[in-house]
Amino acid sequence: MGMRKVAVVGAGMTRFVRRALETPKELAWQATRMALNSCEMTLDDIDAVCMGTAPDAFDSVHMKGEYLSDGAGAWGKPYMRSYVGGGTGVFAPIQGWYHVASGMFDTCLVVCEEKMSSYFPHAQAAFNTIFDHTTERALLPNLLWIFALEMNRYMNAYGISKEDIARVAVKNKRNAADHPCALLGDPDITVDDVLNSELLAWPVNRLDVSPVSDGAVTIVLAAEEVAKRITDKPIWIQGVGWSLDTAYWANRDLAYPTYVEYAARMAYEMAGVKEPRKEINIVEPYDPFDYKECHHLEGLQLADKGGAPQLVADGVTLRTGNMPVCPSGGLLGVGNPIAAAGLMKVAELFWQLRGEAGARQVPGQPKRGLAQAWGDLMQVGTVVIMGTEPGGEVAR
Amino acid sequence: MTSKIKNFPGTPLSESDFTEGKVLSIHDEMRPQFAWDTGIGIGSYLAALKEGYLLGSHCKTCEKTVIPPRTVCEWCFDPMDSYVRLEDTGTINTFSLCYVTWDVQRITEPELPAVIEIDGASPLHGILHKLGEVKPEDIHIGMKVQAVWKPAEEREGAITDILYFKPIKEAGS
Ligand SMILES: [Zn+2]
Numbered sequence: 091m092g093m094r095k096v097a098v099v100g101a102g103m104t105r106f107v108r109r110a111l112e113t114p115k116e117l118a119w120q121a122t123r124m125a126l127n128s129c130e131m132t133l134d135d136i137d138a139v140c141m142g143t144a145p146d147a148f149d150s151v152h153m154k155g156e157y158l159s160d161g162a163g164a165w166g167k168p169y170m171r172s173y174v175g176g177g178t179g180v181f182a183p184i185q186g187w188y189h190v191a192s193g194m195f196d197t198c199l200v201v202c203e204e205k206m207s208s209y210f211p212h213a214q215a216a217f218n219t220i221f222d223h224t225t226e227r228a229l230l231p232n233l234l235w236i237f238a239l240e241m242n243r244y245m246n247a248y249g250i251s252k253e254d255i256a257r258v259a260v261k262n263k264r265n266a267a268d269h270p271c272a273l274l275g276d277p278d279i280t281v282d283d284v285l286n287s288e289l290l291a292w293p294v295n296r297l298d299v300s301p302v303s304d305g306a307v308t309i310v311l312a313a314e315e316v317a318k319r320i321t322d323k324p325i326w327i328q329g330v331g332w333s334l335d336t337a338y339w340a341n342r343d344l345a346y347p348t349y350v351e352y353a354a355r356m357a358y359e360m361a362g363v364k365e366p367r368k369e370i371n372i373v374e375p376y377d378p379f380d381y382k383e384c385h386h387l388e389g390l391q392l393a394d395k396g397g398a399p400q401l402v403a404d405g406v407t408l409r410t411g412n413m414p415v416c417p418s419g420g421l422l423g424v425g426n427p428i429a430a431a432g433l434m435k436v437a438e439l440f441w442q443l444r445g446e447a448g449a450r451q452v453p454g455q456p457k458r459g460l461a462q463a464w465g466d467l468m469q470v471g472t473v474v475i476m477g478t479e480p481g482g483e484v485a486r
Numbered sequence: 487m488t489s490k491i492k493n494f495p496g497t498p499l500s501e502s503d504f505t506e507g508k509v510l511s512i513h514d515e516m517r518p519q520f521a522w523d524t525g526i527g528i529g530s531y532l533a534a535l536k537e538g539y540l541l542g543s544h545c546k547t548c549e550k551t552v553i554p555p556r557t558v559c560e561w562c563f564d565p566m567d568s569y570v571r572l573e574d575t576g577t578i579n580t581f582s583l584c585y586v587t588w589d590v591q592r593i594t595e596p597e598l599p600a601v602i603e604i605d606g607a608s609p610l611h612g613i614l615h616k617l618g619e620v621k622p623e624d625i626h627i628g629m630k631v632q633a634v635w636k637p638a639e640e641r642e643g644a645i646t647d648i649l650y651f652k653p654i655k656e657a658g659s
Binding site for chain 2: 103104105106107108109110111112117120121124150210211212214215218221223224225226228229230231232234235238239240242243246270271289290291292293294304305336338340341342343344441446447448449451
């Protein structure tokens, strides 16, 4: 394809909190400043800026990209905001990647911000407008419906129990206890705590769900020659993929995310990954609900269809297991400021692959990781594969 | 890098910081209003609902029958202009018992949303609706259901012209 190699050279993030004192712009600036400081760069070194932020409805701000531009360091630079719902946080770095891979820019900031607490009294109601206004919204749907319906179908298709799925929430919230920015880390949480939490929409209980949150994350991307001058430990973007399924979500196989499979296959091919289960050392799949982690591991070809809960039960996905999944603590533990949560997963791979994740560090010097997000009306999959070597077939 | 940083930015506030006015906040209420054109495909669907039946559309090339009807086939991108009348019966593909309303009010009697695969449409092709005249504990995936319609004079060409879907009594059960 004649693409240039692109590396992540810096990252920063704010704490993820239920309600932040800081405005969206202030959060974006804090994460961005930390990312620039982490690689001893200044805004003058940045050629372009990519912004990811989810529904305008949360803030009641039209053109949220423009609103956030000063906090993102975008003034006077080529700047673009992308939005694919929950998939945004892993799509924005893909957009940043092709800004640099194409040869257009040598450096690019990728900034993701979300402030969900402004919507009053609860951000949930803002999601009403994702449903079709003519054929669905008159039924007064709740965002929980769509997850509960998909989870029930998934459980039924493969004979999976609520207990099987609750283990994901337990693992991620325990992992998050080691994350300094986490909202819901809990080292002592048990499967019974999840099963006995408030029933919201059977089969979904409160602790199956990630929390509404405020926060921001920024990464710095650089082309190969620049990256090598900035750091001796660049983390390379080896492959990217994204795909969209039909918007008629009730016409789809709800037990299996085909769109995630398509996105993953695109990324694996670009990265030259032939056997994902052997070649991916760390996985950060999107986990807004605990069953989604299982669903996505299967779509990513990292588990057989219906087989992900067994990997969880066997401890394979623990931080110390053979294939650590969400060592960050994920959305269930760290929090879910939508776009920022997806980019948090990319930042986690950056820190993990550099051996800088502190108490969260996955043992064994991992070489390659995969981050994935999901969104729109349950139909978009976004995948980024990163590694300690440039790898892949980018220059073919 | 993260392991070296001790103090991350981001200042958490509590609910009482707001309710007790410890921080300043501005409250606003938007009341936008919209009127959506229903278009060709969905317009036909709504007209059929007003008449008391379900309408799908069919692509001969792809042998797909979808609901709600649409003007373009997602598979071949050709027009999908043959409308077909479907049964108002179907099968529960999945369901939930929801104890929270769309605007996060708690309720004690659950709402019963479901995806219902409509008889006559292609496999797995369903619509979102609600269930009724059934005990929550009796609902199961694979259950046969039928639409319960509003009286003809009350129908207005909306998805709510169907009140809900209720179980079909199976012979001998
Ligand atoms: Zn066709």
